Amino acid sequence: QKEVEQDPGPLSVPEGAIVSLNCTYSNSAFQYFMWYRQYSRKGPELLMYTYSSGNKEDGRFTAQVDKSSKYISLFIRDSQPSDSATYLCASNFGNEKLTFGTGTRLTIIP
Amino acid sequence: DAGVTQSPTHLIKTRGQQVTLRCSPKSGHDTVSWYQQALGQGPQFIFQYYEEEERQRGNFPDRFSGHQFPNYSSELNVNALLLGDSALYLCASSRGGSIEAFFGQGTRLTVV
Numbered sequence A: 001q002k003e004v005e006q007d008p009g010p011l012s013v014p015e016g017a018i019v020s021l022n023c024t025y026s027n028s029a030f031q032y033f034m035w036y037r038q039y040s041r042k043g044p045e046l047l048m049y050t051y052s053s054g055n056k057e058d059g060r061f062t063a064q065v066d067k068s069s070k071y072i073s074l075f076i077r078d079s080q081p082s083d084s085a086t087y088l089c090a091s092n093f094g095n096e097k098l099t100f101g102t103g104t105r106l107t108i109i110p
Numbered sequence B: 001d002a003g004v005t006q007s008p009t010h011l012i013k014t015r016g017q018q019v020t021l022r023c024s025p026k027s028g029h030d031t032v033s034w035y036q037q038a039l040g041q042g043p044q045f046i047f048q049y050y051e052e053e054e055r056q057r058g059n060f061p062d063r064f065s066g067h068q069f070p071n072y073s074s075e076l077n078v079n080a081l082l083l084g085d086s087a088l089y090l091c092a093s094s095r096g097g098s099i100e101a102f103f104g105q106g107t108r109l110t111v112v
Helices: none
Strands: A004-006 A011-014 A019-025 A032-038 A045-051 A054-058 A061-066 A071-076 A085-092 A104-109 B005-007 B010-013 B019-024 B031-037 B044-050 B053-057 B064-068 B074-078 B087-094 B107-111
Touching: A004 A085, A011 A019, A019 A085, A019 A104, A032 A061, A045 A054, A045 A061, A071 A085, B005 B087, B019 B087, B019 B107, B031 B074, B044 B064, B074 B087
Parallel strands: A011 A104, B010 B107
Antiparallel strands: A004 A019, A019 A071, A032 A045, A032 A085, A054 A061, A061 A071, A085 A104, B005 B019, B019 B074, B031 B044, B031 B087, B044 B053, B064 B074, B087 B107
């Protein structure tokens, strides 16, 4: 079993829709939960991170962690074609190695 | 402010050869980590360097080795290349103790 599981998609939604991306993890010792966005032929870009359980909002993006169910979510409101990318969830214990999910490929249809 | 830079961008090697990839961290960052990303997969942690020492290592064979220089730049060396080593190699830098890791654009290695 992988420590971080993520549905690879692909996921296609119309412009303006709310997007929900999800991951599960198995290591209960994970403390930090990140979301990265990766455009084709580029390196991952950190969108946001959350410590322990709870929500964090940054503009159109909201990250949510439920440690009781080991569930990580990213919501994108008012989705734009420029949001089309692969979204990677990742977890770690602190300033150590990141354990990534497979990534979900998202396409926003104009 | 230059971000994380990696070189070369692409390269093609023959099975059995050796390769060296390079990484310059973001200004002010002292920790460098290397990841391997196979096509359609998430990045897999190879190792992390801090103060010129390998601090943590992932589940990769000894053919994968690295180095960090006093200016915090880093190299990843892979010996006896296998076809399965074909992947995007990513370097990430961070400031010691920080959660935020910033990635370079990667080096696309193809082994033929």
